[in-house]
Amino acid sequence: TKDNYSEVEKLEMSLFREELEYRRDVLKRNIEEGIKQFDIKVHEAKEDKVRVNAEIISAEMRFLLMLREFKLLSKLEMKDHELNSKLKQRKNDMDLIDSEVQNQEKQLKESEHIVEEAQKELKKMSRSFEHLVDSTLKYHDQLLKIFNYNIRKNAKLNEGDEIEVDIATLDVEAVKKMFEAQSMEKEEDACPQGCDPALFEKVLDLRESKMDIVDKINNAQQLKDQIKQQTNSILFKKQGLKTQFDQISKEFDDFQHEKQRHLNELNFSLSLQFHQIQYLESLANFPSNDKL
Numbered sequence: 001t002k003d004n005y006s007e008v009e010k011l012e013m014s015l016f017r018e019e020l021e022y023r024r025d026v027l028k029r030n031i032e033e034g035i036k037q038f039d040i041k042v043h044e045a046k047e048d049k050v051r052v053n054a055e056i057i058s059a060e061m062r063f064l065l066m067l068r069e070f071k072l073l074s075k076l077e078m079k080d081h082e083l084n085s086k087l088k089q090r091k092n093d094m095d096l097i098d099s100e101v102q103n104q105e106k107q108l109k110e111s112e113h114i115v116e117e118a119q120k121e122l123k124k125m126s127r128s129f130e131h132l133v134d135s136t137l138k139y140h141d142q143l144l145k146i147f148n149y150n151i152r153k154n155a156k157l158n159e160g161d162e163i164e165v166d167i168a169t170l171d172v173e174a175v176k177k178m179f180e181a182q183s184m185e186k187e188e189d190a191c192p193q194g195c196d197p198a199l200f201e202k203v204l205d206l207r208e209s210k211m212d213i214v215d216k217i218n219n220a221q222q223l224k225d226q227i228k229q230q231t232n233s234i235l236f237k238k239q240g241l242k243t244q245f246d247q248i249s250k251e252f253d254d255f256q257h258e259k260q261r262h263l264n265e266l267n268f269s270l271s272l273q274f275h276q277i278q279y280l281e282s283l284a285n286f287p288s289n290d291k292l
Contacts (some may be wrong), residue, residue, distance in 0.1 A: 070267050075265045076259050083252045090245040097238045104231045111227065114220040118213050132202060139192035143203050152211055 005013070133143050191200040 026222070040225060057105070066268065069263060071258070072262055076255075076262075080259070083248060083255060085247065087247045087252060090241055090248060093241050094238060094245065097234055097241065101231060101234055101238075104227050104234065108224060108227045108231070111220045111224045115224070118217045118220065121213050122210065122217075125206065125213065129206055132206065133199070137195075139195045142192040143195065143200070147203055147207050147210070150211065150214055151206065152208065162245055 129144070129147050133140055136142075191197055
């Protein structure tokens with residue numbers, strides 16, 4: 001009994017009981033805190049499970065939509081590839097034409113440079129003639145006329161030679177040149193009276209050098225005309241390719257719009273969270289301003 005215990009023992013027992021009660025309270029609080037933390041973890045795991053399931057379902061719906069888009073694009077891929085190939089081909093053709101036009105322009109500039117340089121040489125030839133033949137000589141004008149003839153030395157027809165030409169087969173320019181040539185051929189490279197034959201031969205030699213330059217100019221001019229014709233033909237061809245390129249570009253743009261329209265017409269699923277539905281319901285139940 002308690003009466004049998006001394007005061008010291010009673011005090012020790014009381015202290016021991018208080019210590020046990022304290023430990024029990026601590027254990028109880030720890031258990032309750034552990035249970036509370038466990039419930040929190042379980043609740044979080046439950047929310048994570050719901051969220052993961054929702055994400056999985058959303059991913060599956062997105063996958064189904066992507067599968068539909070893939071099937072649609074696979075059907076349209078051949079036409080898309082065909083239009084792209086046509087555009088690239090026309091673009092490459094126009095690039096080649098641009099490169100060819102640049103090459104023609106380069107050749108044209110070179111021909112123009114040749115003509116300019118040759119014209120400078122002709123001026124030098126004229127000055128050489130003036131240095132060779134004194135302007136005070138009485139036969140100066142005759143030698144100048146002979147020098148200015150655009151005809152080669154010993155290029156005249158022999159007497160009695162005849163060439164039959166059907167004028168009806170020639171154009172106007174060819175007939176004009178033929179009569180001019182015949183008119184020149186009637187003139188004889190005769191040494192003027194009183195002129196030194198050596199000087200006359202020098203004039204003829206100078207004219208031969210001049211004719212080399214004239215032939216050079218004529219060849220360059222013919223090349224220029226030929227280049228211009230080729231360039232015009234190339235540019236006309238490019239214009240046709242540009243028209244085709246624009247038509248294919250328009251067809252390609254229309255096809256892209258059509259493809260996007262088909263993509264927009266695909267059915268897709270939209271996932272909503274429960275709180276979103278609650279929000280919509282709360283808005284529907286909320287009184288309007290007219291009822292307030």
